[in-house]
Amino acid sequence: MGFYHFLSLGIILFTIGAVGFLIRNNTIVLLMSVELMLNSVNLIFVAFSRYLYGTEGQIYVFIIMTIAAAEVAVGLAIVISIYRLFGTLDISKIKLLKG
Amino acid sequence: MIEQAVFWLLGATMIVGGLGVILMPNTINSVMSLLLSMLALAGIYVLMGAHVVALFQVIIYIGAVLVLFIYVIMLLNLKEGGLKLPMEASTYLIGGSSLGLLVVVVWLFWQSLWGTSFRGDGGDLQASATLHQLAVDLFSQHILIFELTSVLLLVAAVGAIIISKK
Numbered sequence: 001m002g003f004y005h006f007l008s009l010g011i012i013l014f015t016i017g018a019v020g021f022l023i024r025n026n027t028i029v030l031l032m033s034v035e036l037m038l039n040s041v042n043l044i045f046v047a048f049s050r051y052l053y054g055t056e057g058q059i060y061v062f063i064i065m066t067i068a069a070a071e072v073a074v075g076l077a078i079v080i081s082i083y084r085l086f087g088t089l090d091i092s093k094i095k096l097l098k099g
Numbered sequence: 100m101i102e103q104a105v106f107w108l109l110g111a112t113m114i115v116g117g118l119g120v121i122l123m124p125n126t127i128n129s130v131m132s133l134l135l136s137m138l139a140l141a142g143i144y145v146l147m148g149a150h151v152v153a154l155f156q157v158i159i160y161i162g163a164v165l166v167l168f169i170y171v172i173m174l175l176n177l178k179e180g181g182l183k184l185p186m187e188a189s190t191y192l193i194g195g196s197s198l199g200l201l202v203v204v205v206w207l208f209w210q211s212l213w214g215t216s217f218r219g220d221g222g223d224l225q226a227s228a229t230l231h232q233l234a235v236d237l238f239s240q241h242i243l244i245f246e247l248t249s250v251l252l253l254v255a256a257v258g259a260i261i262i263s264k265k
Contacts, residue, residue: 001106006147007212009110011205013117013136020121022197028172032120032133035164039140042156046149055228055236061152062237065159066248070255072164076171077263083175084265 006047013040027082027089031075038068106146113139126177130168137161148227 017036024030042061049057079089086094116139119132137160144153237245 001103004212005106005110006143007208009113009143011208012114015201016114016117016121024121026126026177028126028168028177029121029129032129032168035133035160036117036120036136039137039160042152043140043143046144046147046152050147050149050227053227055233056241058149058152058228058233059237059241061149062155063244063248065155066252069159069163070252072167073259074255074262076167077259079171080175080263089175089177 003047003051006050007044010040010044010047013037013043025090025092027079027091028076030091031072031079034075035068035072038064102146106143109139109142109146112136113143126172127169130165130172133168134161134165137165151228151230151233 014037017033017040020033020036021030024033042064045057045061045064047057049055049061082094083089088094113136116132116134116136120129120136123129123132137156141153141156141161144150144156
């Protein structure tokens with residue numbers, strides 16, 4: 001397999017995550033789509049690290065994983081408080097800003 | 100040969116899992132699809148020789164992040180869900196223009212990378228960087244972002260408690 005196999009896989013996964021972020025209404029599924037996009041970026045980082053013989057790619061992957069864990073902790077706390085406030089997680093029904 | 104078969108199998112599993120995340124009507128099924136996708140991704144990391152990254156993928160993502168997702172879904176006891184896509188004219192307009200933008204981005208990516216020679220074979224299971232090498236690099240050149248990340252993690256933990264507090 002060449003580098004482009006892994007790169008294509010990462011691009012496809014990122015596209016799936018981005019489309020999911022745009023078409024779904026459920027807030028938890030939106031967070032999971034963000035996770036998918038972060039994972040695809042990780043895959044591309046590791047592929048570059050593999051083919052350029054460096055360790056930086058893998059180190060950045062560790063940092064991204066830590067940031068993702070922090071993001072999920074804060075995001076799910078926000079989800080819980082949204083559910084407490086509105087009784088729903090459908091973001092098309094949550095419009096305090098009347099957008 | 101066997102590496103190629105493993106690559107296509109894991110890649111197909113990952114993409115099917117990713118599609119399941121965004122298409123499953125029930126949220127818990129989405130989480131299980133995400134689990135499938137991340138396990139396949141860990142396998143791809145092993146195939147690329149990034150054993151340490153695969154280990155952390157399993158520990159952090161599957162062990163911590165997905166458990167947190169499942170915990171919140173069970174806590175909230177969600178009934179709603181499903182894919183409700185409003186089929187209006189603007190939907191097709193925005194979808195078509197996003198697709199066009201995606202094609203342009205992929206084309207630019209390909210143009211800038213094409214002709215770059217990447218030596219070596221990705222699927223040979225040889226470790227690309229040993230744990231020792233990674234640790235030395237992390238704690239010498241990248242010590243600043245390491246420390247900043249630990250501070251950020253502390254802030255996020257405190258913030259999550261304060262936000263979810265009644």
